[in-house]
Amino acid sequence: MMEIPSDTINIDVTARKWDWSFQYPNGAIDDKLHIPNNRAIRLRMRSEDVLHAFYVPAFRAKSDVVPGRVTEMWFQPIKEGEYDLFCAEYCGDQHSEMIKRRGVIVHDQAGYEEYLAKAVSPPKHPAAHGFWLYSRQGCKSCHSVEDGKKIVGPSFANSWGKSVQTSAGDEFKFDAQYVRESILAPQAKYRSGYENASKMPSYQGKFDEDELLALTTFLEWMSKPEFVAAVQDGTLDATEKESLGIQDEVEAEEGTEEAASADDGDAESENSDDA
Amino acid sequence: MSAVANSPTHSQEDSDNFLYHSKGFLSWALTLDHKRIGLMYLIGVMSAFFLAGMLALILRAELMTPTKMFLSNQQYNQVFTLHGAIMVFLFIIPSVPAALGNFLVPVMLGAKDVAFPRLNLSSFYLWVIGAIFFLSAMLYTGLDTGWTFYTPYSTTTQGPVVAATLGVFILGFSSIFTGLNFIVTINTMRPPGMAWFKMPLFLWATYATSIIQVLATPVLGITVLLLAAERVLHIGIFDPAYNGDPVTYQHFFWFYSHPAVYIMILPGMGIISELMSVHSHKSIFGYRFIAYSSVAIALFGFLVWGHHMFTSGMASVTTIIFSALTFTVSIPSAIKVFNWLATMYKGTVQLNTPMCYSLAFIFLFTIGGLTGLWLGALSTDRPLHDTYFVVAHFHYVMVGGTLVGFLGGVFHWWPKMTGKMFSELWGKISCAVIFVGFNLTFLPQFVLGSRGMPRRYARYVEEFQELHQLSTWGAFLLGFGLFIALGVIIHSLMRGKKAPPNPWGGATLEWQCASPPPYYNFENPPRVNDPYDYKPLEYRDAERGWEYVHPSAPTVPEPTPEPAKS
Known part of the structure; x- marks a missing residue:
C-alpha cells in the first residue's frame, strides 16, 4: 500500500519559514516543483526550522516536514497542468503566505527535461545571479525588494551603504562584511525594530563563496533605482537584463551549455532510475 | 405525601435558600457550598466562553475576504491561538463537570456536599489563578503557537510560552482536583439503596470523565513542564536543534489531549441521557449499555492518540494500529446515540427547551462523529488532515455536542439552580437560531x-471565498442565537416565574429538594427511586409542577430516623 515504486524521480525538498525549495536530480534548485507526467515522484523532505507540511490538494497528497528528520512521500501525477501547493502545518507568522499558487507544474516528459536543462544554469552576471538565488533560496519570503515594505525582516531596497542601528544601540554600515555575517550568522546583530521578528536560519554551508559574492552584489545593486524597478515584479526577464547591461554575454555559448546541461539532466535521471 | 415534603416550609424557604441564606462577598468567596462553587464556575466559564466566542467572530470576520481586512498575519495567529486556548482550557474542559457537575453531583446523590468541600473551593481558585496567568501571559505579548504548543515553533517563537504553559499547568491541577473529588464522592457518598446501576447516567458520565481527568491530566502537566524546560534550559527532548524530536512532543501532547476530548464530550453525553429520558417521560433505553459505554469511551480514549499524527511521519504499521483502534471508539458512541433514539420511541416527548437542545445535540453530534470516520481512516485522512474538514469535524463535536449539551443542561437545571422559570418560547427560538447558525457556519467548512x-490560514486562495463568507454569516447568526439564549436566562433572573421543585417531571434525586435547594440540600434523606421510573409522577399545575402520587411505590430501605440536621 505505502510501498514506493523503484523507478521514482527523487527530488529533495527543503521547507523553511516561509518558502519551499526543490532540488532536482541534476542539481538545479527552484522554488517551484516541476515534475513530469505519469512518473512516480519521490520527495525527500527536510525542514530548516519548524514543522511544515507539504500539501497538494489536487493530488490528495500530504506529509509533514519535520525538522531533524527526513520524511518521504511519493505520488504520481496523471494530468498535466499547474496545481496549488500549500503548507498545512502551522509554522508561524506567514504560514498562510506559504500558499504557492500554481507551485506544482506537471510537464510532459520533454517539457520537464527542457525545464531541468534551463534551471540548472544560473545567470552569469553576479547581480542577476544574486537575484536568482534570492528568489529560489527563500530570502524573498521575509525580505522584500520594494522600498520600505517590511514582510518579516527588513527590505533590501536602498539599504546598501546606509548606516544601520542595532537593537543594542550601536551603529554600523550596511556593507559586504555585514551582509556576509547576516547570511552566515543572522543573529549576530539585530537591527533595531526587528527584535521580535522570527529568527532567520543560518545559511552556513548552503552558499559557497561565489554565491555569497553574487548575493552581496545583488544587495549592492539594490541601491540602483532602475534595478529595484526591474526586480520589483519578482522577475528579471531578458529585456530587463539587457537594459541594465547584465545579460548573459554570448548567446550562442549559452545555447550550447544549455544543451550540455540537458544531457546532464538526462543522465542524472537515468542514474536515479537505476538506483 | 409529596416531593414537597422534603422542601422546607415557605417561611423557611427564603432564609434557607442557598442563594440568600448568608450574604456578602465573603460568604461567596469563602463558601464551601458546592452549589455556590458551581454557580461561580458557571459564571467563570460563561465569561471565558463569551471572550473566546467574540474572538471567533473576529476571526470569521477577517476571513470574509482572501486578503487582509483588519488583522495582520501575526494578529490573526494570536487571535486564533487565544480562541482555541481559552475555549479548550478555560471553557470546554471545566464547563460541564465543574459548573453543572459541582451543582448536581451531590444533590443527585442526595448528599449535603462533595467529599472534599475545601478541595472543591481550591479547585475553583486554581481555575481563577490559572485563567489570570494564562490570559495575562497571552495578552501581554501575544502567544502565537496555537493551543497545541507544537515544538519546535513553541520553543523558538518570541511569545510568552513559558508563562502560558505554567497557566495550563495550574489549570490542569484545578481539573485534577475536581475529578478526584467526584470520584471519591461517587464512590463513598451514594445513599443507601443507590447501587452503581441505580445511579443517574449523568453520574456515570461524570465518573468516567473524572477517571480521565485524574489519569490523563498529569501527563499534560509533565508535557508542559518539559516544554518549559526545553525552552529555558534546552534539555534536548523536543527541539531538533538540541537533538530532540518534535514528534515526541506530539505523542506526549496528544496522550493527554485526546482523552481530553472525552473529558469534553462525556459530560455532555451524560446530560443528554438525562434530558432525553425526562422530557420523553419514558425510562432510558439500555441503561447498562449507556453506563458501560461511558466507561468504555474513557478507556478507549487512552489508546487512540496517534490518529492526530497520521501525517507526522510515524511508521506505517503504527498508523494502521492507531487507525484500527480509533474505529473502536465509534462503537460506544453509537450505542449511546441509538439508545437515546430508542428512548424517545413511544415516549411522551415534550419539546421543552432542554429537549430541543438535546435533539440538536443528537443531530450535530452524529454528524461530528460520522465525519470522524473519514479522519480515522488512513487514506482519507491524508488529504483531510489539518484542513477545514478537521476544523468542522471537531466543532461539530465540541460546539454542536458539548456546547449545545451544556446549554441544554443549563436550561434543564436552571429552575433548580435559581428557582426561576424561563421563557419557553424564547428558549426554543434561541435553540432554533443556534442550530441554523451553527450548521451554516460549519457545514461549508466540510466542503x-x-x-x-x-x-x-489568515489568507487563502480566492476560490474559497464564497464558502468562507457563508461560514462567516453563519457564525454571526450563531453568535446572535447565543445572545438570545443569554437574554433568556437574564430575563429569567429578573422576571422569571417561580419554579416548582420538579418542573419537568424528573425522577432523579435533585428534583426532590426545593428550587433552589436550601443550603443543606435535603431536610430529610431523600427517597431513592429508580432514577428513570416516571410512573409515580403526575403533573399538577405550573406552580406545583410534578409530584409523586404514589408515595409508597418505589421506596427502597426505610431511611433511618435521625434528629433533624442542625
Missing part, C-alpha cells in the same frame, strides 16, 4: 476542507 483549504 472547504475537502477542497483543500488548510486550517490556521
Whole structure:
C-alpha cells in the first residue's frame, strides 16, 4: 500500500519559514516543483526550522516536514497542468503566505527535461545571479525588494551603504562584511525594530563563496533605482537584463551549455532510475 | 405525601435558600457550598466562553475576504491561538463537570456536599489563578503557537510560552482536583439503596470523565513542564536543534489531549441521557449499555492518540494500529446515540427547551462523529488532515455536542439552580437560531476542507471565498442565537416565574429538594427511586409542577430516623 515504486524521480525538498525549495536530480534548485507526467515522484523532505507540511490538494497528497528528520512521500501525477501547493502545518507568522499558487507544474516528459536543462544554469552576471538565488533560496519570503515594505525582516531596497542601528544601540554600515555575517550568522546583530521578528536560519554551508559574492552584489545593486524597478515584479526577464547591461554575454555559448546541461539532466535521471 | 415534603416550609424557604441564606462577598468567596462553587464556575466559564466566542467572530470576520481586512498575519495567529486556548482550557474542559457537575453531583446523590468541600473551593481558585496567568501571559505579548504548543515553533517563537504553559499547568491541577473529588464522592457518598446501576447516567458520565481527568491530566502537566524546560534550559527532548524530536512532543501532547476530548464530550453525553429520558417521560433505553459505554469511551480514549499524527511521519504499521483502534471508539458512541433514539420511541416527548437542545445535540453530534470516520481512516485522512474538514469535524463535536449539551443542561437545571422559570418560547427560538447558525457556519467548512483549504490560514486562495463568507454569516447568526439564549436566562433572573421543585417531571434525586435547594440540600434523606421510573409522577399545575402520587411505590430501605440536621 505505502510501498514506493523503484523507478521514482527523487527530488529533495527543503521547507523553511516561509518558502519551499526543490532540488532536482541534476542539481538545479527552484522554488517551484516541476515534475513530469505519469512518473512516480519521490520527495525527500527536510525542514530548516519548524514543522511544515507539504500539501497538494489536487493530488490528495500530504506529509509533514519535520525538522531533524527526513520524511518521504511519493505520488504520481496523471494530468498535466499547474496545481496549488500549500503548507498545512502551522509554522508561524506567514504560514498562510506559504500558499504557492500554481507551485506544482506537471510537464510532459520533454517539457520537464527542457525545464531541468534551463534551471540548472544560473545567470552569469553576479547581480542577476544574486537575484536568482534570492528568489529560489527563500530570502524573498521575509525580505522584500520594494522600498520600505517590511514582510518579516527588513527590505533590501536602498539599504546598501546606509548606516544601520542595532537593537543594542550601536551603529554600523550596511556593507559586504555585514551582509556576509547576516547570511552566515543572522543573529549576530539585530537591527533595531526587528527584535521580535522570527529568527532567520543560518545559511552556513548552503552558499559557497561565489554565491555569497553574487548575493552581496545583488544587495549592492539594490541601491540602483532602475534595478529595484526591474526586480520589483519578482522577475528579471531578458529585456530587463539587457537594459541594465547584465545579460548573459554570448548567446550562442549559452545555447550550447544549455544543451550540455540537458544531457546532464538526462543522465542524472537515468542514474536515479537505476538506483 | 409529596416531593414537597422534603422542601422546607415557605417561611423557611427564603432564609434557607442557598442563594440568600448568608450574604456578602465573603460568604461567596469563602463558601464551601458546592452549589455556590458551581454557580461561580458557571459564571467563570460563561465569561471565558463569551471572550473566546467574540474572538471567533473576529476571526470569521477577517476571513470574509482572501486578503487582509483588519488583522495582520501575526494578529490573526494570536487571535486564533487565544480562541482555541481559552475555549479548550478555560471553557470546554471545566464547563460541564465543574459548573453543572459541582451543582448536581451531590444533590443527585442526595448528599449535603462533595467529599472534599475545601478541595472543591481550591479547585475553583486554581481555575481563577490559572485563567489570570494564562490570559495575562497571552495578552501581554501575544502567544502565537496555537493551543497545541507544537515544538519546535513553541520553543523558538518570541511569545510568552513559558508563562502560558505554567497557566495550563495550574489549570490542569484545578481539573485534577475536581475529578478526584467526584470520584471519591461517587464512590463513598451514594445513599443507601443507590447501587452503581441505580445511579443517574449523568453520574456515570461524570465518573468516567473524572477517571480521565485524574489519569490523563498529569501527563499534560509533565508535557508542559518539559516544554518549559526545553525552552529555558534546552534539555534536548523536543527541539531538533538540541537533538530532540518534535514528534515526541506530539505523542506526549496528544496522550493527554485526546482523552481530553472525552473529558469534553462525556459530560455532555451524560446530560443528554438525562434530558432525553425526562422530557420523553419514558425510562432510558439500555441503561447498562449507556453506563458501560461511558466507561468504555474513557478507556478507549487512552489508546487512540496517534490518529492526530497520521501525517507526522510515524511508521506505517503504527498508523494502521492507531487507525484500527480509533474505529473502536465509534462503537460506544453509537450505542449511546441509538439508545437515546430508542428512548424517545413511544415516549411522551415534550419539546421543552432542554429537549430541543438535546435533539440538536443528537443531530450535530452524529454528524461530528460520522465525519470522524473519514479522519480515522488512513487514506482519507491524508488529504483531510489539518484542513477545514478537521476544523468542522471537531466543532461539530465540541460546539454542536458539548456546547449545545451544556446549554441544554443549563436550561434543564436552571429552575433548580435559581428557582426561576424561563421563557419557553424564547428558549426554543434561541435553540432554533443556534442550530441554523451553527450548521451554516460549519457545514461549508466540510466542503472547504475537502477542497483543500488548510486550517490556521489568515489568507487563502480566492476560490474559497464564497464558502468562507457563508461560514462567516453563519457564525454571526450563531453568535446572535447565543445572545438570545443569554437574554433568556437574564430575563429569567429578573422576571422569571417561580419554579416548582420538579418542573419537568424528573425522577432523579435533585428534583426532590426545593428550587433552589436550601443550603443543606435535603431536610430529610431523600427517597431513592429508580432514577428513570416516571410512573409515580403526575403533573399538577405550573406552580406545583410534578409530584409523586404514589408515595409508597418505589421506596427502597426505610431511611433511618435521625434528629433533624442542625
